[in-house]
Amino acid sequence: GQNIDQPTEMTATEGAIVQINCTYQTSGFNGLFWYQQHAGEAPTFLSYNVLDGLEEKGRFSSFLSRSKGYSYLLLKELQMKDSASYLCAVGSNDYKLSFGAGTTVTVRA
Amino acid sequence: DVKVTQSSRYLVKRTGEKVFLECVQDMDHENMFWYRQDPGLGLRLIYFSYDVKMKEKGDIPEGYSVSREKKERFSLILESASTNQTSMYLCASSLAGTGEQETQYFGPGTRLLVL
Numbered sequence: 001g002q003n004i005d006q007p008t009e010m011t012a013t014e015g016a017i018v019q020i021n022c023t024y025q026t027s028g029f030n031g032l033f034w035y036q037q038h039a040g041e042a043p044t045f046l047s048y049n050v051l052d053g054l055e056e057k058g059r060f061s062s063f064l065s066r067s068k069g070y071s072y073l074l075l076k077e078l079q080m081k082d083s084a085s086y087l088c089a090v091g092s093n094d095y096k097l098s099f100g101a102g103t104t105v106t107v108r109a
Numbered sequence: 110d111v112k113v114t115q116s117s118r119y120l121v122k123r124t125g126e127k128v129f130l131e132c133v134q135d136m137d138h139e140n141m142f143w144y145r146q147d148p149g150l151g152l153r154l155i156y157f158s159y160d161v162k163m164k165e166k167g168d169i170p171e172g173y174s175v176s177r178e179k180k181e182r183f184s185l186i187l188e189s190a191s192t193n194q195t196s197m198y199l200c201a202s203s204l205a206g207t208g209e210q211e212t213q214y215f216g217p218g219t220r221l222l223v224l
Contacts, residue, residue, distance in 0.1 A: 028209055030211065031208050031211065040218075042217050048208075048212065061213055095159055095203065095205070096154060097213055
């Protein structure tokens with residue numbers, strides 16, 4: 001089975017940086033995904049990591065350490081529209097993804 | 110762009126009714142999934158399908174069934190709706206590959222209220 005943990009809530013100020021951590025314990029591992037979900041909407045794909053290290057995509061970066069079972073999503077130059085829930089998910093070679101409960105990020109002016 | 114559509118955004122049903130939730134994807138994806146999402150519990154997999162007429166139970170299949178008669182369409186059925194099935198239902202699809210090909214694309218969700 002999979003056990004995926006991430007903080008429930010985080011608050012930050014517009015223009016700041018926020019780091020959302022995700023730890024996982026899995027019976028198989030085939031990559032780690034991050035999704036963004038605005039209130040009342042569908043989750044949308046943000047990033048995928050399968051190798052250790054940092055992947056950067058504009059204001060968003062994602063890091064993975066497979067040996068530590070750890071990932072983080074880094075949001076830079078926060079904007080009000082970044083207020084959303086961020087979901088960490090682990091793939092395990094059986095087509096399925098296991099999702100964490102999500103971290104709700106609130107950006108304040 | 111991948112497009113996943115769901116038949117209804119909001120649905121109100123009575124206890125004991127049979128409920129059909131429809132999902133259609135237009136990207137020729139092999140895999141399709143049904144989740145429910147509840148506050149504090151995240152996304153929980155109900156059923157998934159990796160091919161036409163194939164289905165596999167997820168983590169919480171009790172009280173649900175599914176149907177996949179065509180590749181692009183995956184239906185979730187609540188045989189006799191109960192109040193504890195009030196939830197947001199999300200459909201997703203993905204390719205059959207591994208790694209980044211496992212990226213799932215989600216529909217807009219159906220918010221179901223069972224009275």
